Amino acid sequence: MTGESNGNLEKSTIKIPKVKYTKLFINGEFVDSISGRTFPTIDPRTEEVIAYVSEGDKEDVDLAVKAARHAFDHGPWPRFPGCERRRILLKFADLMEENLEELAALDTLDAANLYSVAKNMLIHDAAELIRFYAGAADKIHGETLKMSKEVQAYTLIEPIGVVGHIIPWNFPTQMFVMKVGAALAAGCTMVIKAAEQTPLSALYYAHLAKQAGVPDGVINVVPGFGHTAGAAISSHMDIDMVSFTGSTVTGHRIMQAAATSNLKQVCLELGGKSPFIVFDDVDVDKIAPLALSASLYNQGQICVAGSRIFVQEGIYDKFVGRLLEELKTWVVGDPFDPNVNQGPQVDKEQYEKVLSYIEHGKREGATLLTGGKPLDRKGYYIEPTIFTDVTDDMIIAKEEIFGPVMSIMKFKSVEEVIKKANSTKYGLAAGVMTNNLNIANTVSRSIRAGTIWINCYFAFDYDFPIGGYKRSGFGKDMGMDALRKYLQVKAIATPIFNSPWL
Known part of the structure; x- marks a missing residue:
């Protein structure tokens, strides 16, 4: 039979953090939900409550989308030169590593990720993924086209807009960074629904992103439940894309909501039986x-x-x-x-x-x-x-x-x-x-x-794309494939002087 630990580990060597952030993060501030409701996040080791977290609902998603929409349409983030986004993302990665013990402990408390693995590998890898996308932020560019007629033409590569990220609970840090890193490098703004089982590290990362210099409204985190906050993101008319990792059943619902609202683009990484x-x-x-x-x-x-x-x-x-x-x-x-x-x-x-x-x-x-x-x-x-x-x-x-x-x-x-x-x-x-x-x-x-x-x-x-075939979904996380899904191509043509197109 397998062994079983007796639970008498030397906890004096592990600092169990006090939970600092339990409110919604909207437009650069931690705020209560409009309803005032909270929900417990449970320690799976003990079945006891770790903390009570503000419960986001449709009204809170509306506020978060409004902040993200304003930050995209009028704010500096999409308009920054790529080198400035790179600088801020590198600072974000440094802050993640400066706080890695606390972040690892939060994911162990909330998701039961092995602490030694989280501390020694997962948080470092997440910071490196942010650095990978930081390196790509100033290398997003279009092409000059060779036209068959007397026309000068080129393409612009532009951020897709406001993105809704719906992330699962199994690896809170990895799932947050996989979604957010590429979208930030592309110049998008976003609303993130942290999983109701594991919301704590996502809220901490929002705090670190602000410390790093990510402008208000670019990252908004709304912990909540799928049938309320998740559904509101999927069907919201001011969200341009939804990126989801989770079950195939929920993926179907998200596609239906996206199709019947504003026909937003959808990226789904769904179930597996590998x-x-x-x-x-x-x-x-x-x-x-x-x-x-x-x-x-x-x-x-x-x-x-x-x-x-x-x-x-x-x-x-x-x-x-x-x-x-x-x-x-x-x-x-x-x-x-x-x-x-x-x-x-x-x-x-x-x-x-x-x-x-x-x-x-x-x-x-x-x-x-x-x-x-x-x-x-x-x-x-x-x-x-x-x-x-x-x-x-x-x-x-x-x-x-x-x-x-x-x-x-x-x-x-x-x-x-x-x-x-x-x-x-x-x-x-x-x-x-x-x-x-x-x-x-x-x-x-x-x-x-x-x-x-x-x-x-x-x-x-970092450069290895992950995503499925068949009912495991479509679209990729990780690598440059993930960055491309947050971008769109604009083609621009100008007639050359004295051409017949004038």
């Missing part, structure tokens, strides 16, 4: 730990989780045995503990949802190899769970669980596993584990997914 394919020529001792991480990282609460594990029949038994050996070292417990691999699910709703999927798997005839139960302690902890004898038609093989649940399936041939990998409505990511270059190329080109990792997984980087 295959992790293991061929029989690999080193099982190296790939089994990678498979475990691909499926269980962040409690399985990551959209690209490789939760469908396909193993070629020649090494199937050896692979499963090695996976179980590796799982013995896997520690579940307080995410502030540096020895812990897996913390709690984000909230009670997600916890119960994951447990219900585990029950589905057992009822449908899959073999529960290990795990499958909640831990007998306070908090939303679930044992890492492995099912074998899973078939493609089972619910646990078809639906996104977003929890620490792995489904292991056997295959014979390349053709068979390509068919199985594509037998899903999703197309977000995939992992291909093989030492055969022909197999790697064939499978990676055949899988209908937006991201393919060969002999690695979670190989994210």
